[in-house]
Amino acid sequence: MQRQPMVLSGFPWNTKFKYSNVAAVQTDQTINRRQCSLNIYPTVALVLVFCFIGSAFIATDYKVNQCKPQGSEALPRGILSKTTDLEMQPLFGSPKRMENLETSKNLLAIAVGIKQKETVDQIVRKFITSGFIVMLFHYDGVVDEWRDLQWCDRALHVSAINQTKWWFAKRFLHPDIVAEYNYIFLWDEDLGVENFHPGRYLSIIQGEGLEISQPALDPTKGQKVHHQITARQRRNKVHRFCCSPTVKRFYKLSGGGRCYENSTGPPCTGWVEMMAPVFSRAAWRCAWYMIQNDLIHAWGLDYKLGYCAQGERTKRVGVVDAEYIVHKGIATLGGLDLYKSAAEAPSYPQSKSSSDLDTSVSSGSSSGSDDRVNVRLRSYAELGIFKERWANAVDEDECWMDPYPEKIK
Structure with missing residues (x-):
């Protein structure tokens, strides 16, 4: 009598039993791994899709927040008013709309x-x-x-x-x-x-x-x-x-x-x-x-x-x-005798720091002609201080390149 091939139950296809029982078990395990792999692939793909979409949303949100001014991240984008102006507005009635007016x-x-x-x-x-x-x-x-x-x-x-x-x-x-x-x-x-x-x-x-x-x-x-x-x-x-x-x-x-x-x-x-x-x-x-x-x-x-x-x-x-x-050269702060000749202007040490300014010079008083002298003293002192600060800033900023380096004469 011719032996009929053995049918393995539990599978969607038939497998001929040509080998020993051990071989059949190995085949069964291999098929199970393959089927498991086939079932995992869609799941992994789905997870990757979700991760991609999620990261896209995060990146978009980050990009949107990056475009917002600092401190406004908690506000909806459409409510932000990023600039201001010096236009006066009426106390009542409709407000002026700058986009609808020819404003300066x-x-x-x-x-x-x-x-x-x-x-x-x-x-x-x-x-x-x-x-x-x-x-x-x-x-x-x-x-x-x-x-x-x-x-x-x-x-x-x-x-x-x-x-x-x-x-x-x-x-x-x-x-x-x-x-x-x-x-x-x-x-x-x-x-x-x-x-x-x-x-x-x-x-x-x-x-x-x-x-x-x-x-x-x-x-x-x-x-x-x-x-x-x-x-x-x-x-x-x-x-x-x-x-x-x-x-x-x-x-x-x-x-x-x-x-x-x-x-x-x-x-x-x-x-x-x-x-x-x-x-x-x-x-x-x-x-x-x-x-x-x-x-x-x-x-x-x-x-x-x-x-x-x-x-x-x-x-x-x-x-x-x-x-x-x-x-016209009309005096304002500190008196009426503003513009004397340059030779009459008082000299002042240019290395003097702002913390060393005399209180009588920096008081800002404009009660008499003597205050004009104090204003000039303060101005010359500020010139020296500003030069010193600029020089210090240049020395400290290693990344800055001077487009107009002074030529050594």
Whole structure:
């Protein structure tokens, strides 16, 4: 009789029994492993899919949180208001919607005292009619006496006794606060603007690609021009060097801030004075960080502004000749006798630290003519302190490379 093949129960297929019982057991174990492996693969694949999806969600969430400003992670993204502005809002009725209004994108900030009310009025009226937001820094504490001016209620008023323009700017013009504005004009109050128009000025600096600029000074009027680079050059629309090929060449061969034919740094090129600087949004964000909290006169800052020019300072920093002003040189803080000759200015040790400043110098009092001397002392001291801090910062920052290394003469 022919033996029939043995059928193994419990399997979906038939297996012929050709081997011994041991072989059959081994075959059974092998088949079980294979079946187990086949059953595990879908499970592992499913786990991997879940892990991938989960990690994707985590990565997305991390990426979203990374885009949020620090401190806002707990808030829903749509409620975040990342910038601010200086627009005033009504107490009742519908709020102003900036996206639906033609609002100013430029800012004039000016330190003022009531004694210069007439000059300030002339300046502000030109900027207000050009759509500027205007902020007045009242260093004498007098605010109410400005209310008879037509534009007074449209301006923002900040008052602090005997503080400088740079003290106000450091505290009230943080880059995040003025991020809505394309250009920031940080001006003194003693400027004649008869030959200046803000709109035309903006058009020129935008066309010329100037990130830091100032209107030229009329050398025939007002205070004597201390740095030739700021003097108006009649044949030019804009100049960036003190010695333009289109005018008679000028070299300052004596005194401070000397300029020679091969001079490549401030105050001979890439430089503006501090009475009427104009900053782009990006340049101001950089310059704001250089303003020291305790060095309120900001002496020495002008020589470093070129580092904030968002490019080569000889191209991005310039003086606008087509729109020029008169610097009247009227004394404000500390008395009436502000501008003496440079030879009469008191000297001061440049290595003196801020902690060593005499209390009579740093008191900020403006009660008499002697205070003007103290103001000058403080200014010269600050110049030395700022230079020292800059040198220390350069030595300590091993990663920083100076794009304008000083040439050893």
